[in-house]
Amino acid sequence: MGVDRGEVERFLYEEARLMDEQQYDAWEALWTDDAIYWVPCNADDIDPTRHVSIIYDDRDRIGHRIARLKSGEACAQDPPSRLRRLISNIEITEAEHGDLEVRSNFLVIEVRQDQRIWAGATIHRLRQVDGRLKMAGKKVLLVNNDRELPFLAFLI
């Protein structure tokens, strides 16, 4: 299958902007129904059935996460974090079932009372659905996933 690198880049940049600007409904619409949103804890490769994650959301829990953020009553996002992130080092590899596996690096500046930096790599599993890319999976490898973290209440 031919891969349009431009389309993949546009997708990643759009996703980044939706997260930065708290456009929750639009971000939620990027997911497929069988999606997993995963931020491993303590190491990049863990067995999530035996080891706790920072986030391991199935599609239902992604919905709960968004509903909570949209309620305006989540203290950890009231006021919402000011966010800007850079996405770089994009590498595309073919994956099974026609899904695309895309690796990229990110750097997020989060401003609340103080300024926090979050960094890591993301592995997206992207799928063509009705002529547009959607996220069937997203695994976020924080460089500090084995260190003491401040709360992570925004979308990463």
Place this chain on the structure above:
Amino acid sequence: MAQPTSTSSIDYDALIKDDQVHGRLYYDPAIFEEELEKIWYREWIFIGHDSEVPNPGDYVVRRIARQPIVITRGDDGQVRVLLNRCPHRGNAVCQRERGNTRVFRCAYHGWTFDNAGDLLGVSFWSGYDESFRKEEMGMTRVPRLGSCRGLLFASLSADGISLDEHLGQARKYIDQFVDLSPTGEIEVQAGIHKMRVQSNWKMYVENGVDNYHANFVHQSAIAAQSKELLAKLRATSADASLAVTRDLGGGHTMLDFFPQNRVAGLVPTATAGAVSREAEAAYVDALGRFHGRERAGALLAEGPPHVMIFPNLFITNFGIDLRTIHPLAPGLFYNYHLPALLKGAPPELNAYRIRRYEGAYGPAGFFLADDMEMWERNYRGTEARVNEWVVLRRGVHRERPDADGLPIAHITDELPQRAIWRHYKMLMTRP
């Protein structure tokens, strides 16, 4: 180890009243340093679980407040707790968070220690004469180590009350947590959530047994998941609620949700619909075989306790984990959650428990992220210095003894906070 001999210049009687405490207790660096000496480096401190180091040579690096420690299992199978410090020039010896080794080697000058901490070898040995006593130059062991159902507690003071005395009335709630396992054993082998919180450690201790805030801080988390759950939790805080706050003595406090959970059908351990019928039945049967049907039934209906064992072991009714804190500065502490697997339970059930837990807890958990924000706001509020009193008066008129004579009050009352401060004052003013 010599106790500090200087007497305190701080008048704790003036700062801690029965129903209010002064903001200085949270932010004053001098008070913080005294707390390290009088509480953290003296009392029984929860540090971990022996199942974190199941095999000879296993070790994990932890801390007691600021002091770095290593929990290690020696080749002889015994668990020891060492200060993570080379007795030569003071370098931190262990750099990895966890691992397995027969030998700890200090990278600074190459000294080696076995996994019991005893000195094995000194490089360029001829530089020392016969007055060098190898047996005195091992990595220092913490003076006292105790265990309860595999939970490890250490004290950096050679003297003091026993761990049994320390746990007192709280001990049976450790049993209640561990007994949810169908083999009577838990395995703390599911990773660790580590949080960094810019607040004072006592705000954490107070908040853990404060049910009043749950109605506000956690509303968005509960509502997002289930309106039915929200209604049940509202009922838990209502005037007619059967849930109570408890002062267990020794600074240990509790939110006793059990009576209300039973009538409301709010079952923290419920797995129906979340795991297969086979897995659920296998777990319930195994629990009944191990504990007897009556005890197993009570455990399943009540779930884990919600208990704060002073100063740093917290177990919650909605969690699967052992929680601890490590104060580093007046406005900074680390919070660790150690999720426990139920040994012998179906893997599917343990996987479900992890999923349920991490939806609520950890740095991105729906409950904990909001709590962390509130602990930090709580500390920021102490910068306001015109009126510095923190009011803990809620429910003073409703305190009463339970059937065993222990103080209880309504579930939203500040009885636990008053009990914590009373105990704190005793610890801070004793010789």
